[in-house]
Amino acid sequence: MNSKLLNKILRQMQENNLNKTMLSKKSGLHLSEISRILNSKQSLSLHNLDSLTKAFELVEDTFYMYYVAECFLENGFLNKRRSEPFLYTCAAKGFEEPLQQLLDTLLEERSKPILTKNLDHVFTVAEALFKDGKEKESLCLYEIIIESMPNHFSEQVAISYFRKFYLVRGTEEKEQAITLALKHLPYMPHDFQILTYKWITQVYYENNQWDKTMYYAKKLELTAREVYYYGRALAYQGFALI
Secondary structure, eight states: OOHHHHHHHHHHHHHTTOOHHHHHHHHOOOHHHHHHHHTTSSOOOHHHHHHHHHHTTOOTTTTHHHHGGGGBOTTSOBOHHHHHHHHHHHHHHTOHHHHHHHHHHHHTOOOHHHHHHHHHHHHHHHHHHHHTTOHHHHHHHHHHHHHHOSSTTSHHHHHHHHHHHHHHTTSTTHHHHHHHHHHTGGGSOHHHHHHHHHHHHHHHHHTTOHHHHHHHHHHHHHHOOSHHHHHHHHHHHHHHHO
């Protein structure tokens, strides 16, 4: 554990008159685990940090700014087991300052292989948030991928463009988002190509733009393999002709 975080925890123990045994009982962590953590013989997981914070009766993100350093290995790579839960929690719960601190630190990396690997973790968290129904919370992470991934035509960037289009499709940003998603369409997996055409068609259908509805419905028809999307493509074309 880094010295700043350790000192903060030790200070809280002192201010609350807690020894290791008492802290173990209040936090639910085993006494031996408390000792290993405080003696830097065991890394501090986010779960254990949250347990200690709760024992001190502090708000959840009290120590999060000091935990950012725990998310990185000495070689500059993110530690997957610590960084991904941290990123997810900060984004999901709106802990903006520690989230931004981690992202700023990450983006200072000048080695493209390290930066790419670290952004892979950010993408993994963005996808987890999106699939868990925390779509708005995932947007800032997709935007980081779009802006900072060294290989701008990677699969992760292409998917991020689709996700951003999907998330802003009801706003004034939708046309630009459509243009960028289509530009990166060749770099998407096939199932995301289908989804891109499907949602672009849906946007134009909802806005009564029938020429564009027909155009992208035909694109969807040619791209779709599953019966559902093929049927949707034909249905859109039918609506456009009415």
